[in-house]
Amino acid sequence: MSEGGAPMVFQPQGKIDETTWAAFAEALTAAVERAKTERRDLRIDFSDVPYMSSRGLRALTLARKGADGVEIVLAGANAKLREVFAISRYDKIFRVEDG
Amino acid sequence: MSKTVDAATQAAPALERGQRRRIRAAGFLASLIMLALLTLLKGNERLGNVTFDAYQRLHPRDLAAMKVKAVDIDAASLHAIGSWPWSRYDLARLTELLVKKGHVAAIGFDMVFPEEDRQAPARFAERYATDLPPATLAQLRALPSMDKSFADVIGASPVVLARAGVTARESDFIEPIYKDAAQLPVEASFTAPLPPTVEHWPQALSSIPAIEEVGHGYGLVNGEPDPDGIVRHVPAVGLVNGAANAGFALELARVGQGLDALTPIVARDALHGVRLGTRTIPVRTDGRFLLHFGRWPAGGASSAADVFRRGYDLSSLAGKIVIVGLTSGGSTDVVTTPLSARDFGPHIQAQAVDAILRGGWLERPAWALVAEDAAGLLLALVVILWFPRLDGIAAYAVPVALALIVLAVSAAAFLLLALLLDPLRPLLIAGAAAAATFVGLLAETMATQRRLREALHTQQLAAARTAGEMEAAREIQLGMLQPRENLARIAPGVDVDALLEPARRVGGDFYDAFALDDGRVAFLVGDVSGKGVDAALFMALSKALAESAIRQAAGDLARTIALLVADLGRHNAADMFVTMLIGVLDVTSGALALFSAGHENPFLLRADGRIEELVIEGGPPIGTADDFPYDVEHKTLAPGEGLVVITDGIVDAQAVDGRSFDRAGVELVLTRLGDGWLARGAVDALRSAVRAFEDGADPYDDLTILALRRTPA
Structure with missing residues (x-):
C-alpha cells in the first residue's frame, strides 16, 4: 500500500503494562487510522518503551487487525521487548527492525 | 475511587x-x-x-439646663384655687405673677379659651336673675368681665396663645370662634410664603376674640401622634386657611427671644427648614420637626399653686420661657413619646421650645x-x-x-x-x-x-459488580480445570502435575492433560489475553475447543491447529487472543510433538540435571493472525527427562523492588530439584519460589505451572 511516502512514525513513551496499555492501544489505533488515511506504512518506534507486557501485544494485535493493508513495523525495541516479541512470536507476524 | x-x-x-x-x-x-x-x-x-x-x-437629650419651665396646673393647684376651668381672673393673676414676680421671658398658654369666662359677673346675674333684687343684678352686670382683665394682662405681657388647626370633618362639630379663618391674627412675620407641602387646615380652634386679639403670638398645638400612637414631632409651621402660622413651640421661642421674623427654607417647592434668628430648624416637608426627647428633669415644672403662694421664691423662672398647661389627673393632654408611655402635652411643648433654643431636634x-x-x-x-x-x-x-x-x-x-x-x-x-x-x-x-454520594454509590455498585464478576471469572476458570490428583494418574509411564493460582484481577490461564485413545498423553497450557468474565469465558472456550480439537484430530497436531484456529476464530467476537502450548507425548517411545502459539518456551529437564530451553519455532497467539502457517515440531523425551511449561505470570512475577522473576529464576529452582524429582515437587518448588520472590505483593497475573516427566527407565 505504501505509495512511496516515508512511513508514519508512532513513538509511545514509557512502559506498557496493566495500567497503561489501554491508552497505548487507543493512541495506536488512532495512528493506524491516520496511516490508513494517508496511505502510509506505520513504524512503531519503541525506543522509549523500557517494558511491555502481554497487554501491549493485545494492542498490537488489534492494530494489525485494523491495519487493512498498512504495514506495521516494530522498531527500536530493546532486548526485553525483543524477547517479548520472540516469545509471543510477534516477530513472525510483524516486521521487527533495529533502528 | x-x-x-x-x-x-x-x-x-x-x-x-x-x-x-x-x-x-x-x-x-x-x-x-x-x-x-x-x-x-x-x-x-x-x-x-x-x-x-x-x-x-x-441617649436621651440632657434637659438639666432647660431654658424652658412648665407651670403645671396640677392637682395641688386645683385644690388651692378651685376646679377647672378657672376664672379668667385667676389666670390673669397667674400671668401677672409670672411676669412681675417671676420675670419670665414669655408665657405660653397650652390651652385654648374658646368661650367666655364661666364666672363672669354678667353670667352670675343671668343665673340668679329671679332671685336677686334688680339693683344688685344691675350692679353685677356693670362689673367688668374677667375676660377683659385677662386680656388686659395678656396685652401687657409676652404671652403666646394656642390655637388648633381643625380639619373639615372636625369643623362639623367644633364651632370655630372665627367663622372666617382669614380673620385669625398672626403675629409672626413670615419672610416667604410656605410651600403647599406644609400641613394645612381650613379652620382653627382659637380663643374668643377679646383674648385672641391681644396675644403677642399664636401657635398651632396640633401634636398628633404617629399611627403607632407615639408623638415624635410637633408642628414648626402650618397653614390655616392658606395663612402661614407658626407652631406653638416655635412661636414661643420667637416671642421669648423678642424676634419677629420666621424664614421658611424652601427648595424645589418643598419646605426643608425654618430659620429663627440665627438658628435654622430642619423640618419635614409637612412643616413638623422631629424632637430628640429627653427625660423630664426634676424641677422642670413648678406648680401653679406655688406661684400663687405668697412669699414663694420664683427666681428659678427668671428669664425663662414658661408654658402653662393642665397636668392634673383629669387632663386629657397625655401623650406617649419614645421615652415615656405617659407624658404631659405641655411638657412636650416645653421640650420642643428648649430644643429650638438650644438645638435638640432630629433630622431625617x-x-x-x-x-x-x-x-x-x-x-x-x-x-x-x-x-x-x-x-x-x-x-x-x-x-x-x-x-x-x-x-x-x-x-x-x-x-x-x-x-x-x-x-x-x-x-x-x-x-x-x-x-x-x-x-x-x-x-x-x-x-x-x-x-x-450517588456517584460513589454507583461506583460502589460497579465495584461490587466487578468484584462479583471477578469471583465468577475465577470460578469459571478453576471449575474448568482438572484437580491435581487426577493428573498424576492419567497414564502409566508419565508423571504429570499442574497448578493454577489465579491473580485477583486477571484470569485467563488454563492447563489440561489427558490420555488419548492410543495411550499417548496430550498436555496443554494456555493464556488468554484480557481479564474478567470475558477472558474467563474465552479461556473456557479455548480449553474446551483445544481438548475437542486434539481428540478429534486423534493427536495429530497439524490438524489440531487447523481446527483450533478455525474454531476459535469463529467464536472470537471480542477480538481476544490466546497463547497456547500443546504437546503430545508417546510415553513408550518418548516421541514428543509440540506446537506453540505465542507461548513461553518450556524448560527441558535432562536426565543428568541440566536445564535447557526447549526452543519451539511456533507462531503468534491464536486470534492474532488466522492465516499464519503454524508448524508442528517433533522432539524426543528420553526416560527420566521432563518438561516444565509455564505462563508469563511466572517470568513476569515481580519482587517489591521491581525486579522480575525471569526464566533465570525458573532455571535456578529447577536446577536444585535433584535426580529423583517428581512433577509435583517441581510444581510446588517453583510456586513457592515465585511467591517468596513476590514477598506478599499482589500478583498481577495468574500463576500456572505444568510439569511432566517420563518415568526413568
Missing part, C-alpha cells in the same frame, strides 16, 4: 460556576424583593422608628432613603459576590463586619449630627441577600454532596 470518597466526606465540596451563578442570582433577587417590599409597605418609617426610638432611649435628611437603599444594595452585592467564595469564619466575618459598619455609621450620624439614618433597611436588604445566598449555598452544597 478513593478521590470520590474524600470529596463526599468533605463538608463543603467546591461549587461549580453555574451553581455559584444560581446562588448569586437568588441573593440579588432576594435583595430586590426586600427593597420592593419595604417600599411598597412603606415599612421604612415604622422600621426606622424602631431604631430611632431606641437611640433616644439609649431628604437623601436618607436613597442612601439607605444604596447602602443596602451595595452590602447585598458584597455579600452576593463574597459569600459563596469564602470559607469558614471569613464567610461570616465579612458580612457581620459590614453590618457593624452600617450600625456604626447610623449611630454616629445620630450622636454627632442628629441625623436619622436607618440601619435596619440596608441590613434587611442585605440580610435578604445573605439569607437567600446562604440557603442557596446550602441547597447547592447538598445537591453536590448528593450527586457525589
Whole structure:
C-alpha cells in the first residue's frame, strides 16, 4: 500500500503494562487510522518503551487487525521487548527492525 | 475511587460556576424583593422608628439646663384655687405673677379659651336673675368681665396663645370662634410664603376674640401622634386657611427671644427648614420637626399653686420661657413619646421650645432613603459576590463586619449630627441577600454532596459488580480445570502435575492433560489475553475447543491447529487472543510433538540435571493472525527427562523492588530439584519460589505451572 511516502512514525513513551496499555492501544489505533488515511506504512518506534507486557501485544494485535493493508513495523525495541516479541512470536507476524 | 470518597466526606465540596451563578442570582433577587417590599409597605418609617426610638432611649437629650419651665396646673393647684376651668381672673393673676414676680421671658398658654369666662359677673346675674333684687343684678352686670382683665394682662405681657388647626370633618362639630379663618391674627412675620407641602387646615380652634386679639403670638398645638400612637414631632409651621402660622413651640421661642421674623427654607417647592434668628430648624416637608426627647428633669415644672403662694421664691423662672398647661389627673393632654408611655402635652411643648433654643431636634435628611437603599444594595452585592467564595469564619466575618459598619455609621450620624439614618433597611436588604445566598449555598452544597454520594454509590455498585464478576471469572476458570490428583494418574509411564493460582484481577490461564485413545498423553497450557468474565469465558472456550480439537484430530497436531484456529476464530467476537502450548507425548517411545502459539518456551529437564530451553519455532497467539502457517515440531523425551511449561505470570512475577522473576529464576529452582524429582515437587518448588520472590505483593497475573516427566527407565 505504501505509495512511496516515508512511513508514519508512532513513538509511545514509557512502559506498557496493566495500567497503561489501554491508552497505548487507543493512541495506536488512532495512528493506524491516520496511516490508513494517508496511505502510509506505520513504524512503531519503541525506543522509549523500557517494558511491555502481554497487554501491549493485545494492542498490537488489534492494530494489525485494523491495519487493512498498512504495514506495521516494530522498531527500536530493546532486548526485553525483543524477547517479548520472540516469545509471543510477534516477530513472525510483524516486521521487527533495529533502528 | 478513593478521590470520590474524600470529596463526599468533605463538608463543603467546591461549587461549580453555574451553581455559584444560581446562588448569586437568588441573593440579588432576594435583595430586590426586600427593597420592593419595604417600599411598597412603606415599612421604612415604622422600621426606622424602631431604631430611632431606641437611640433616644439609649441617649436621651440632657434637659438639666432647660431654658424652658412648665407651670403645671396640677392637682395641688386645683385644690388651692378651685376646679377647672378657672376664672379668667385667676389666670390673669397667674400671668401677672409670672411676669412681675417671676420675670419670665414669655408665657405660653397650652390651652385654648374658646368661650367666655364661666364666672363672669354678667353670667352670675343671668343665673340668679329671679332671685336677686334688680339693683344688685344691675350692679353685677356693670362689673367688668374677667375676660377683659385677662386680656388686659395678656396685652401687657409676652404671652403666646394656642390655637388648633381643625380639619373639615372636625369643623362639623367644633364651632370655630372665627367663622372666617382669614380673620385669625398672626403675629409672626413670615419672610416667604410656605410651600403647599406644609400641613394645612381650613379652620382653627382659637380663643374668643377679646383674648385672641391681644396675644403677642399664636401657635398651632396640633401634636398628633404617629399611627403607632407615639408623638415624635410637633408642628414648626402650618397653614390655616392658606395663612402661614407658626407652631406653638416655635412661636414661643420667637416671642421669648423678642424676634419677629420666621424664614421658611424652601427648595424645589418643598419646605426643608425654618430659620429663627440665627438658628435654622430642619423640618419635614409637612412643616413638623422631629424632637430628640429627653427625660423630664426634676424641677422642670413648678406648680401653679406655688406661684400663687405668697412669699414663694420664683427666681428659678427668671428669664425663662414658661408654658402653662393642665397636668392634673383629669387632663386629657397625655401623650406617649419614645421615652415615656405617659407624658404631659405641655411638657412636650416645653421640650420642643428648649430644643429650638438650644438645638435638640432630629433630622431625617431628604437623601436618607436613597442612601439607605444604596447602602443596602451595595452590602447585598458584597455579600452576593463574597459569600459563596469564602470559607469558614471569613464567610461570616465579612458580612457581620459590614453590618457593624452600617450600625456604626447610623449611630454616629445620630450622636454627632442628629441625623436619622436607618440601619435596619440596608441590613434587611442585605440580610435578604445573605439569607437567600446562604440557603442557596446550602441547597447547592447538598445537591453536590448528593450527586457525589450517588456517584460513589454507583461506583460502589460497579465495584461490587466487578468484584462479583471477578469471583465468577475465577470460578469459571478453576471449575474448568482438572484437580491435581487426577493428573498424576492419567497414564502409566508419565508423571504429570499442574497448578493454577489465579491473580485477583486477571484470569485467563488454563492447563489440561489427558490420555488419548492410543495411550499417548496430550498436555496443554494456555493464556488468554484480557481479564474478567470475558477472558474467563474465552479461556473456557479455548480449553474446551483445544481438548475437542486434539481428540478429534486423534493427536495429530497439524490438524489440531487447523481446527483450533478455525474454531476459535469463529467464536472470537471480542477480538481476544490466546497463547497456547500443546504437546503430545508417546510415553513408550518418548516421541514428543509440540506446537506453540505465542507461548513461553518450556524448560527441558535432562536426565543428568541440566536445564535447557526447549526452543519451539511456533507462531503468534491464536486470534492474532488466522492465516499464519503454524508448524508442528517433533522432539524426543528420553526416560527420566521432563518438561516444565509455564505462563508469563511466572517470568513476569515481580519482587517489591521491581525486579522480575525471569526464566533465570525458573532455571535456578529447577536446577536444585535433584535426580529423583517428581512433577509435583517441581510444581510446588517453583510456586513457592515465585511467591517468596513476590514477598506478599499482589500478583498481577495468574500463576500456572505444568510439569511432566517420563518415568526413568
